Amino acid sequence: EGHIMRWSIASFLQDPQSSKNQIKEELFWRAHSNEVVDLFHEEEKNVVVTASIDGSVRLWQAMNGYYLGYFGQPRKFELSDISRLILPCDVKNFPTIIKEESKHMEKKKFEYPLMLDRDK
16 A cells, blocks of 8 residues: 555564564555555665556655655755655655554554574
C-alpha cells in the first residue's frame, strides 16, 4: 500500500538464539499512494530510492524518511538540505519515528519467531 518501514535487527543478530531479542520497528512512512515494487538503499549517500506500480520513482532520506524528490524532476536533488519538510502531492502523512515505549509496537504479536540461518 505504499508504506516503507525501517526495522532494527541489531539485538537479533548479536545473539539469534536468545528469546529476549526483539526486532523493533524504528520508522515508517507512506512513500507512494500505490504498491511499492522496488526499494534500494544507497549507504554512502544514506538515501532510499523507491519505485511504485504507478511508474513513479522517489528519493528519501534514509534516517528520517524525509522526501527529497522524484526522478525526472526539473531541479537537482539537494541531499544535504532537509530543513524544509515537504511531501509528494499524493502523500498526506509525515514520517513517524517509533519510540521504544510506543504502544504501536506492543500491539503487534508475531506467531513465528524469526530465526537467523547463516547458511542462507
